[in-house]
Amino acid sequence: MSQDIWLPDGIRRPSPNFNLRPDPLMVDLLVIHNISLPPGQFGGDDIERFFTNCLDHSRHPFFKEIEGLEVSAHALIHRDGRVTQFVPLNKRAWHAGRSVFQGRENCNDFSIGIELEGSDNCPYSPQQYQSLAQVTCEICDYYPKITTDRIVGHSDIAPGRKTDPGPAFDWVRYRNSVASS
Numbered sequence: 001m002s003q004d005i006w007l008p009d010g011i012r013r014p015s016p017n018f019n020l021r022p023d024p025l026m027v028d029l030l031v032i033h034n035i036s037l038p039p040g041q042f043g044g045d046d047i048e049r050f051f052t053n054c055l056d057h058s059r060h061p062f063f064k065e066i067e068g069l070e071v072s073a074h075a076l077i078h079r080d081g082r083v084t085q086f087v088p089l090n091k092r093a094w095h096a097g098r099s100v101f102q103g104r105e106n107c108n109d110f111s112i113g114i115e116l117e118g119s120d121n122c123p124y125s126p127q128q129y130q131s132l133a134q135v136t137c138e139i140c141d142y143y144p145k146i147t148t149d150r151i152v153g154h155s156d157i158a159p160g161r162k163t164d165p166g167p168a169f170d171w172v173r174y175r176n177s178v179a180s181s
């Protein structure tokens with residue numbers, strides 16, 4: 001039926017952690033996250049390993065804590081701006097968890113999840129803002145229902161439970177770069 005949607009400039013690293021959306025045409029939310037593995041450390045490919053169930057959980061105490069979790073995001077933007085995509089946009093990635101947006105629960109059903117390699121209080125890189133703006137525009141071309149008021153942080157849809165992308169994320173800079181590109 002419908003073809004899988006991959007971002008044009010992303011490195012494809014398919015994850016098994018996805019399933020079908022209840023309504024493939026109902027995609028109207030973009031969720032911005034952050035992740036770093038181990039927390040606060042950047043570089044390497046542990047995030048890719050985590051999202052593809054290939055992480056060696058004996059390598060770090062924190063990796064023990066997340067053992068058995070099956071999660072993913074549609075894409076990850078590395079510190080240098082590279083984009084790795086794990087799940088086609090039309091499929092349901094497992095990034096939001098328990099969540100609600102304007103009274104609708106289970107945001108994974110109708111959202112796209114983008115991870116920035118980073119942590120809540122560490123400034124994101126210029127390359128990340130640049131790639132995120134480009135990826136956002138590509139996503140909005142595929143899904144015009146994602147208007148600017150439907151781009152949120154994980155902390156917005158899971159308040160009290162999640163804090164990402166954190167105070168370090170410059171929403172004004174991001175929104176301006178999307179508007180001007």
Ligand SMILES: [Zn+2]
Nearest residue numbers: 033034154164
């Ligand atoms: Zn998150």
